[in-house]
Amino acid sequence: MTAILSGFLDVVSIFFLLYLLLYATYLFLSVTVGAWRLYKRDKMRSIKNELKHEFYFPISVLVPAYNEEVTILDNVESMLNLDYQLYEIIVVDDGSTDDTTKILVEHFDMIQVQRPIKRMVSCQPVEAVYETRVNGIQLTVIKKKNGGKGDALNMGINAAQFPYFVCIDADSMLQRDSLERIIQPVMEDDSVVAVGGLIRVAQCVEMEEGKVESYHLPWNPLTCMQVMEYDRSFLASRILLDNFNGNLIISGAFGLFKKDIVVAAGGYAGNTLGEDMELVLKLHAFCRQSQIPYSIRYEPNAVCWSQAPSSMKDFRSQRRRWHLGLFQCMMKYRSMFMKPHYGLVGSLSYLYYLLYELFTPQIEIFGLFATILAAFAGMLNIPFMLRFYALYALYGAILTITAFFQRIYTQNLKIGFNDVVKACVACVIENFFFRFYVDLIRGTAFLGYRKYKNQWGKIKRSNLNKDKK
Amino acid sequence: MLRLDISDIIYFYMFICVALLVFNILYIWSANGKKRIMERRRKKWKKEVEEAVACCKEEKEIPKKHQVRLERKLRNINQLIAFNQAIQPDLEEKDVQHYLDLNHDTFQTLAVVYAEKSAMEKAFFAYIISIYHPDKGREHDQLAETLLDFTDNSTIYCRENVLLALCAMGNAGAIERFFQLLNDNGLYHNPKLLADGLLTFEGDREKLAMQLFEKSKYYNETLQVAIVQFATRLSEAFCKVFLKALQDEMTPLEVKFTLIRYFQRFYYEEALPILLEYVKNDEEENGGLAIPSCAALARYPGDGTVEILKSALCSRNWYVRKNAALSIISLGVEEDVLTELRRSQDRYASEMLGYMMELKTQKEVKK
Numbered sequence: 001m002t003a004i005l006s007g008f009l010d011v012v013s014i015f016f017l018l019y020l021l022l023y024a025t026y027l028f029l030s031v032t033v034g035a036w037r038l039y040k041r042d043k044m045r046s047i048k049n050e051l052k053h054e055f056y057f058p059i060s061v062l063v064p065a066y067n068e069e070v071t072i073l074d075n076v077e078s079m080l081n082l083d084y085q086l087y088e089i090i091v092v093d094d095g096s097t098d099d100t101t102k103i104l105v106e107h108f109d110m111i112q113v114q115r116p117i118k119r120m121v122s123c124q125p126v127e128a129v130y131e132t133r134v135n136g137i138q139l140t141v142i143k144k145k146n147g148g149k150g151d152a153l154n155m156g157i158n159a160a161q162f163p164y165f166v167c168i169d170a171d172s173m174l175q176r177d178s179l180e181r182i183i184q185p186v187m188e189d190d191s192v193v194a195v196g197g198l199i200r201v202a203q204c205v206e207m208e209e210g211k212v213e214s215y216h217l218p219w220n221p222l223t224c225m226q227v228m229e230y231d232r233s234f235l236a237s238r239i240l241l242d243n244f245n246g247n248l249i250i251s252g253a254f255g256l257f258k259k260d261i262v263v264a265a266g267g268y269a270g271n272t273l274g275e276d277m278e279l280v281l282k283l284h285a286f287c288r289q290s291q292i293p294y295s296i297r298y299e300p301n302a303v304c305w306s307q308a309p310s311s312m313k314d315f316r317s318q319r320r321r322w323h324l325g326l327f328q329c330m331m332k333y334r335s336m337f338m339k340p341h342y343g344l345v346g347s348l349s350y351l352y353y354l355l356y357e358l359f360t361p362q363i364e365i366f367g368l369f370a371t372i373l374a375a376f377a378g379m380l381n382i383p384f385m386l387r388f389y390a391l392y393a394l395y396g397a398i399l400t401i402t403a404f405f406q407r408i409y410t411q412n413l414k415i416g417f418n419d420v421v422k423a424c425v426a427c428v429i430e431n432f433f434f435r436f437y438v439d440l441i442r443g444t445a446f447l448g449y450r451k452y453k454n455q456w457g458k459i460k461r462s463n464l465n466k467d468k469k
Numbered sequence: 470m471l472r473l474d475i476s477d478i479i480y481f482y483m484f485i486c487v488a489l490l491v492f493n494i495l496y497i498w499s500a501n502g503k504k505r506i507m508e509r510r511r512k513k514w515k516k517e518v519e520e521a522v523a524c525c526k527e528e529k530e531i532p533k534k535h536q537v538r539l540e541r542k543l544r545n546i547n548q549l550i551a552f553n554q555a556i557q558p559d560l561e562e563k564d565v566q567h568y569l570d571l572n573h574d575t576f577q578t579l580a581v582v583y584a585e586k587s588a589m590e591k592a593f594f595a596y597i598i599s600i601y602h603p604d605k606g607r608e609h610d611q612l613a614e615t616l617l618d619f620t621d622n623s624t625i626y627c628r629e630n631v632l633l634a635l636c637a638m639g640n641a642g643a644i645e646r647f648f649q650l651l652n653d654n655g656l657y658h659n660p661k662l663l664a665d666g667l668l669t670f671e672g673d674r675e676k677l678a679m680q681l682f683e684k685s686k687y688y689n690e691t692l693q694v695a696i697v698q699f700a701t702r703l704s705e706a707f708c709k710v711f712l713k714a715l716q717d718e719m720t721p722l723e724v725k726f727t728l729i730r731y732f733q734r735f736y737y738e739e740a741l742p743i744l745l746e747y748v749k750n751d752e753e754e755n756g757g758l759a760i761p762s763c764a765a766l767a768r769y770p771g772d773g774t775v776e777i778l779k780s781a782l783c784s785r786n787w788y789v790r791k792n793a794a795l796s797i798i799s800l801g802v803e804e805d806v807l808t809e810l811r812r813s814q815d816r817y818a819s820e821m822l823g824y825m826m827e828l829k830t831q832k833e834v835k836k
Contacts, residue, residue: 021478028482035489039496047550047593049626053665113827116820118787187659188625190691388476395479398486405493409500 005377012370019363020392023356030236031399037239038300038410045301056183058086059256060165062156064149065091068170069098071307073107075170080135081210084179088138091170092156095146101130104141108132115140115159121267123147123154149252150268150275157267160259167276169253172306173202176210182256182302191293193261193283196250197302198234200407201227205305215413217422222315224426225434226308228400234300235403237352242298246349248284248329250296252276254304261287261294272332274325281333284345303411316441323358323445330358361443364436396431510551518556522568531571539575544582546590553597569601573612580615588624595619595630602637602671613643620650628658632666639672641680648681652688663695668702675706682710690721697727705735712740722756729758733765741769748777748793751784759784763792767799775802779810782818794821798829 044050061079065072072091079089093101104110110130117126124147131140144155153167166182168174178197186192203223206213217224241247250257252275262279265286269278280296287294309315330353336346337354355363374380404423408415415423517538521531542548556565569576576598583594595616616631623631628651635643644667651658670677678700685693700707714720715728729747732740744762751759763781766774778800781793797807807826811819 024479024482028485031486032489035493044589044592044626047546047589048596048630049589049592049624051626051629051662053662055665056661111831113824113831114820115824116817187662190657190659391476391479391483395483395486398483398490402486402490402493405490405497409493409497 002377005373006379009370009374009377009379012367016367016370019355024392024395026240026352026356027236027396027399030240031232031402033243034235034239035402035406038235038406041301042410051184051187055085056180056187057164058088058162059084059179059183060156060160060162060259061087061089061179062153062160062165062167063089063091063170064094064152064156064167065096065100065170066094066146066149066152067096067098067100069096069100069103071171072100073103075168075172076104076108076139078173078207078210079168080137080139081176082174082179083176083210086162087179088140088161090140090142090156090159092152092159093141093143094148094152095124095127095144101128101141101143104139105130108134108139110139110141117142117155117159120158120263121154122270123151123158123267126155129159148270148275150272150278151270153275154267154270157259157262163259164256165259165262166254166256167252168304169306171202172199172253172304173207174210174254175207175212175303175305178254178302178304182254182299184301185295185297185299186256186258189295189297191295192297193258193287193294194250194280194296195256195302196238196247196296196298197254197256197304198300199230199251199253199304199306200234201230201308202305203308203310207305212413215415215419217415217419217426219422220310221426221429222312223308223310224422225430226315228404228423228427228430230308231407232400232403235406236399238298239300241349241352244344244348245295245297246344247296247298248280248345248349248353249277250280250298253306254302261292264290269332272325272328273321274329277325277329278332281329281336284342285333285336288342288345300410319438319441320445323442326353326358327445330354361439364439365443393428393431396435397427400427400431507547507551507554510548511554514548514552514555518552518568519560522560522564525568525571526564531568536572536575539572540578543575543579546586546593549593549597553600556601565601577612577615580612584615584618588622588627591619591623592627592630595627595634599630599633599637602634602639610638610640610643613638613640617643617646617650620647620654620656625658628656629662629666632658632663633669636666636670639670641670641672641677644670644677645680645684648684648688648692652692655689657691658695660691660695660698663692664698664702667695667699674699674703678703678707679710682707686719690723693721693724694727697724697731701727701731701734705737707731708735708737708740712737712743715740715743722758725756725758726761729761729765733761733768736768738769741771741774744769745773745777748781748789751781751786751789757786757788759786760788760792763789763796767796770800775800782810782822787817790818790821794818794825797822798825 063072063075063079068075076089076091091104110132113129113131115129115131117129124145126142126144128143129140130143131138133139138161140159142155142159144152156167157165164183164186166179182195182197185195201218201223203218203220204227205215217227238247238249255276257279261283265279265282267279268275269282272278283294283296286292309318330350336342337350339346342350371380371385401423404427407413517535521535524531539552543552580594580598583591586594598612598616613635616634619631620628632644632647635647650656667677667681668674678696681696682700685696688696697711700711711728711731715725715732720728729744732744744765747755747758747762748766759781763778766778775797778793778797781789782797784790784793797810802810807822811822811826
């Protein structure tokens, strides 16, 4: 019996050491590749290695909104001051029960029109369309029957006039140059079908007319830890995966898509929580099956400032939704896994998301179970376990702080001593403790899955740029 | 054994990450120091260039020492950046131009040096030439030839800056060779970037467009589109040749779309029959040419046009209906005719026409 248990624990320990080693290697490669690429890009921009034109492609900006009366006005106003020649804004109110539409219609003095909208992708019916022009920019508000975020985005695609569209969350703000930056990969390569932007935490900045006036880490520890987490994941894995066209996610908070390809692929899925990831997976599958040369890119210089949850309740709700969305997408596109036809997307990218995103909580619970078992059997090397855990968490903390400073210098942000201390403390807490809390949320995400699987996430919003009000 | 190895690997990773972190912190701290060094260099160059420009003004020779320093120091990219900053702000453009013209040979030598450097540095050198163009007007010049060599193993930024440099130099022959290089090497450069770049050409743009268009049948579709887009932003001088191209069955579909947009911008009576024909034959095999044709017909008033557009309102293609409705409204068809049309057409056509009429009314109210 002891021999069997010992054998089992040996296998488990080898599995975990390999699992952690692979993850450490992945993070290491991500941060070093990301740092190198950002450094190079920064240098290139400083010596005029960029495409600077007065006018690029016209873009439709789609803003799906559900009960966003608190932030919608700030959001739309922030988008009326972008350094971009030709774009339109389409706000799709997905059957809000609050005054989202009313606020916009009254503020911008909008007129109701009988606009025919071509149904290229399926969505719930229109209830009313309002239009106006502000600063020469076409602003359209479409009130429709509730159908979910993907459905609202599909309505936006149907109404979009231009060949490229950008989707942005209603609680986000774009920097003045965001559209100019996110279109750059399309100018460089005509096979680009989608581009993801960089999402940063809006609670850190004060913005005026689309320009960052000041940057400080928030005092709220939960928000502060999310800043560190965002910096790490957007610096690290997305740039690494971008090197082989392997990104499986373009955040719903800010992404650019080529409309005709999205339409041909069938648009957003209405019945999923992870509609952003689902679309990217769908584009990979569609382009590869149709043998269309394509590229899905990530542009770290196109910045969108998005609100992160400030309370535990909202945070739990958001992460739960993300994890369920991930699960739905991974299951829906499981046929991609390890199929030679899908290349590195189906192997490396899929495997990463499967092992290190989707199944992390289960693997960690299994690890905990094995540790308890080993302790009972008297086979646990406690000093080694503690040393290894401390080493691993410290490594994570160093990686995170590296990513944070990388962001600071590549975006020419100025921070004070207070921020440096906050960053150091936050990344230590995040790596030693916070990640277990996140895993706990992920592990319990499936409770009540049937009931909540298609709902919009509800997070308490505050005014964007509230300090300016 | 395995335990030890894994710890060692993590220590190693950690060491590299700490090194990266230290690099980042030093980079942030050194930014001010770098600025100071750059400012010192800039001031030094400014003083030297001002003296040299003064010599040029007095029609004296530029000091040999200055020319030697230019040739030696500007091989370094940081010195080139400082030099660029030094001559940009205060000096009179014509004085700088004269000074640079006199230093033409230095730039030629530097171009050869930069041709051996990385694509990033080549791109910056080409950018410098694009703003100071010391060779303006010389049709056959070694500098242009060297810049063309920059496109070997280059990036899109380098190619973009080379195009802008050639345009600033007003060298049509070199631009033609640039297009040929893109074509022969299968290098993608967005038509929009090409057309915008060509618009900065310091010379006879119409002549350049015609010269490029004559060669365009040897180019790929992207380059052909770029040339037509460039011409579309110039004048009606290309109506005849473009109509011929539009009638040519060998012309690629994407180019035909661009040609139709040319006739939307510039009225050419002889183009009307072919535009009407495209709308009449609104079939799948037509490749969607009816869509831009409907939009273009807004520039071609007449009973025949309105009749064709009326029938296009019932097209199976949504975009044809939309553009037909837009054109009917912009042709100024009388209100009662429009109302009649709304009643008699199918539901989609009626909706589309109704929406366009609504927009027109709104515009008039706002005016």
